[in-house]
Amino acid sequence: MNQKLESKRKVCVTGASGFLASWLIKRLLLSGYHVTGTVRDPGNEKKLAHLWRLEGAKERLRLVKADLMEEGSFDDAILGCHGVFHSASPTEILEPAVEGTLNVLRSCKKNPSLRRVVLTSSSSAVRVRPEGDFASNVPLDESSWSCVELCETLQIWYPLSKILAEKAAWDFCKENGIHLVTILPSFVIGPSLPPDLCSTASDVLGLLKGETEKFKWHGRMGYVHINDVALCHILVYEHESAHGRYLCSSTVLDNNELASLLSARYPSLPIPARFEQLGRPHYEMNTSKIESLGFKFKSIQEMFDDCIASLVEQGHLPAL
Numbered sequence: 001m002n003q004k005l006e007s008k009r010k011v012c013v014t015g016a017s018g019f020l021a022s023w024l025i026k027r028l029l030l031s032g033y034h035v036t037g038t039v040r041d042p043g044n045e046k047k048l049a050h051l052w053r054l055e056g057a058k059e060r061l062r063l064v065k066a067d068l069m070e071e072g073s074f075d076d077a078i079l080g081c082h083g084v085f086h087s088a089s090p091t092e093i094l095e096p097a098v099e100g101t102l103n104v105l106r107s108c109k110k111n112p113s114l115r116r117v118v119l120t121s122s123s124s125a126v127r128v129r130p131e132g133d134f135a136s137n138v139p140l141d142e143s144s145w146s147c148v149e150l151c152e153t154l155q156i157w158y159p160l161s162k163i164l165a166e167k168a169a170w171d172f173c174k175e176n177g178i179h180l181v182t183i184l185p186s187f188v189i190g191p192s193l194p195p196d197l198c199s200t201a202s203d204v205l206g207l208l209k210g211e212t213e214k215f216k217w218h219g220r221m222g223y224v225h226i227n228d229v230a231l232c233h234i235l236v237y238e239h240e241s242a243h244g245r246y247l248c249s250s251t252v253l254d255n256n257e258l259a260s261l262l263s264a265r266y267p268s269l270p271i272p273a274r275f276e277q278l279g280r281p282h283y284e285m286n287t288s289k290i291e292s293l294g295f296k297f298k299s300i301q302e303m304f305d306d307c308i309a310s311l312v313e314q315g316h317l318p319a320l
C-alpha cells in the first residue's frame with residue numbers, strides 16, 4: 001500500500017482498554033486499519049495484554065497515554081489520524097463526560113488530516129422520556145432526545161451525562177466544521193475481551209446468577225451484540241453518506257420477557273423468574289436508519305449465546 005493510502009487507514013480509538021473499544025479495535029485491525037489507542041496507564045500490562053493478543057496488533061496497534069481531564073492530552077494520539085472513534089467515557093460523572101469530549105474534539109480540530117469523528121453516545125440519550133410525552137405506538141428514532149429534567153428528577157446521571165456530552169459534541173463540531181457521526185447503542189451484550197468485567201458485563205453476569213437488582217431498573221431495554229456495535233462504528237466511519245445520529249439496537253424487551261426467554265434457553269442457570277415492575281412507559285426503537293446502510297443485527301439469542309459461552313470459558317460461570 002502506498003504511503004498516502006496507508007495514512008487514510010490511520011484511526012484513533014479513545015479508551016482503548018474498555019469493553020466496547022477493545023472489540024472495536026479488534027474489528028479495525030481485522031479490517032487492516034492502523035490504530036492508535038489511548039489509555040490512561042500504558043504501563044499496566046495486565047489490563048492491556050488482551051489488546052496486544054489481537055490479530056494485527058503487533059504490526060498495526062500503538063497505545064498512548066491520554067486522560068480526558070487533561071487539556072491537550074489527546075493531541076499526539078490524534079495528530080495524523082483520518083478518523084477518531086471517541087468511546088472513552090467516565091461513567092456517572094457529568095462534568096468529565098462533557099469536558100472530556102470537548103477536550104478530544106479540540107485535539108481533532110488541531111489535526112489537518114481529520115476526515116470524520118465517530119462518537120459513542122447511547123440509546124439512553126434517546127429513550128428517557130416521560131409518559132405521555134411521546135406516542136408509545138410510534139417507535140423512537142434518532143430525532144428523539146431524552147429529557148434532561150426527567151433524568152435530574154430521577155437522579156439518573158449516566159443518561160444525563162450522555163445527553164449533555166452528545167449535545168456539546170454536536171455544537172462544537174457544527175461551529176468548527178468537523179464531520180461528526182454518533183452511534184447510540186442500547187445495552188451491549190457479548191464476550192468481554194478485557195480481563196476485568198466492566199459494569200454492564202458484570203450486571204449481565206449478576207442476572208445469570210439470579211440477581212434482580214440491576215435488571216429491575218432496566219425495566220424495558222434494548223439489547224445489541226458487541227460485534228454489531230463495533231461494526232456499526234466502522235460502517236458509519238466508512239460510508240460516504242453517513243450523517244447525524246444512528247441508533248444501534250437489535251431487540252427491545254421488558255425485563256420479564258428477557259428473563260423468561262433466557263430461562264427457557266438456559267434452564268440450568270438460576271435466572272430470576274420475575275422483576276418488580278416500575279411502571280415505565282412502553283417504547284420501541286426504529287433502527288431503519290442504520291439498516292438502510294445495509295446493516296443487519298444479530299438476534300437476542302445469538303448475543304446471549306456468545307456472551308454466556310465466553311463467561312463459561314473465562315470461569316465466571318460453571319459449564320452448562
Ligand SMILES: NC(=O)c1ccc[n+]([C@@H]2O[C@H](COP(=O)([O-])OP(=O)(O)OC[C@H]3O[C@@H](n4cnc5c(N)ncnc54)[C@H](OP(=O)(O)O)[C@@H]3O)[C@@H](O)[C@H]2O)c1
Nearest residue numbers: 015017018019020040067068088089090122187188198200
Ligand atoms: N456497555 C454498554 O452497554 C454501553 C451502551 C451504550 C453506550 N455505551 C458507551 O460506550 C462507551 C464505552 O463503554 P464501555 O461499556 O466499553 O465502558 P468501559 O469498559 O468502562 O470503558 C470505558 C473506558 O473509558 C476510559 N476512561 C474512563 N475515564 C477516563 C478518563 N478520565 N480519561 C481517559 N479515559 C477514560 C477507561 O479507560 P482506562 O481503562 O484507561 O481507565 C475505559 O477503558 C462509553 O461511551 C459508554 O457510554 C456503552
